[in-house]
Amino acid sequence: MYKLLTVKDIVRIPPKMFTMDPKEAAKTVLRETYEGIYDRDEGVILSIIDVKDISQGLIVPGDGATYHDVIFDVLVWRPEMHEVVEGEVVDVAPYGAFIRIGPVDGLVHISQLMDDYVVFDEKNKQFVGKETRRTLQLGDKVRARIIAVSIKSKVIRENKIGLTMRQPGLGKFNWIEKERRKNKG
Numbered sequence: 001m002y003k004l005l006t007v008k009d010i011v012r013i014p015p016k017m018f019t020m021d022p023k024e025a026a027k028t029v030l031r032e033t034y035e036g037i038y039d040r041d042e043g044v045i046l047s048i049i050d051v052k053d054i055s056q057g058l059i060v061p062g063d064g065a066t067y068h069d070v071i072f073d074v075l076v077w078r079p080e081m082h083e084v085v086e087g088e089v090v091d092v093a094p095y096g097a098f099i100r101i102g103p104v105d106g107l108v109h110i111s112q113l114m115d116d117y118v119v120f121d122e123k124n125k126q127f128v129g130k131e132t133r134r135t136l137q138l139g140d141k142v143r144a145r146i147i148a149v150s151i152k153s154k155v156i157r158e159n160k161i162g163l164t165m166r167q168p169g170l171g172k173f174n175w176i177e178k179e180r181r182k183n184k185g
Contacts, residue, residue: 082146085143
């Protein structure tokens with residue numbers, strides 16, 4: 001789930017940035033410090049949107065930089081259990097498909113791809129349903145639901161998101177559309 005938050009912090013602006021507008025200097029420092037970090041409480045910090053307020057600043061003896069209280073807006077994304085997400089298949093392996101959902105990749109285990117016996121076709125790098133003949137391959141757009149979230153690190157790629165596509169309204173977009181047309185007519 002995407003959220004826009006207002007945050008208060010202290011920013012150290014080094015002397016080489018004194019010629020810049022203070023808000024722009026603070027924004028640059030905040031971006032270098034926070035963007036791409038996973039915060040346990042809020043989620044992945046995607047972007048520093050704007051610096052709303054910056055104080056006059058203090059000089060600490062022995063340090064040539066200035067320290068400022070700042071209030072700024074950040075855009076964050078946090079995976080929520082049972083949230084329905086849309087993404088693209090970015091990698092396939094014999095055990096499942098990796099789906100890019102926002103700033104992270106989630107894994108749909110082969111057992112959670114569809115209500116069918118699924119085989120991994122190594123040659124064509126795709127999954128095939130035995131009875132339905134449905135296929136899933138790189139680049140396919142899908143809708144899935146988050147069923148597991150394992151956050152153990154501030155490094156985004158080290159965390160794990162488990163997904164399922166074995167429910168009505170989930171799966172590859174053309175599967176969903178065919179099912180909708182079938183139920184309608």
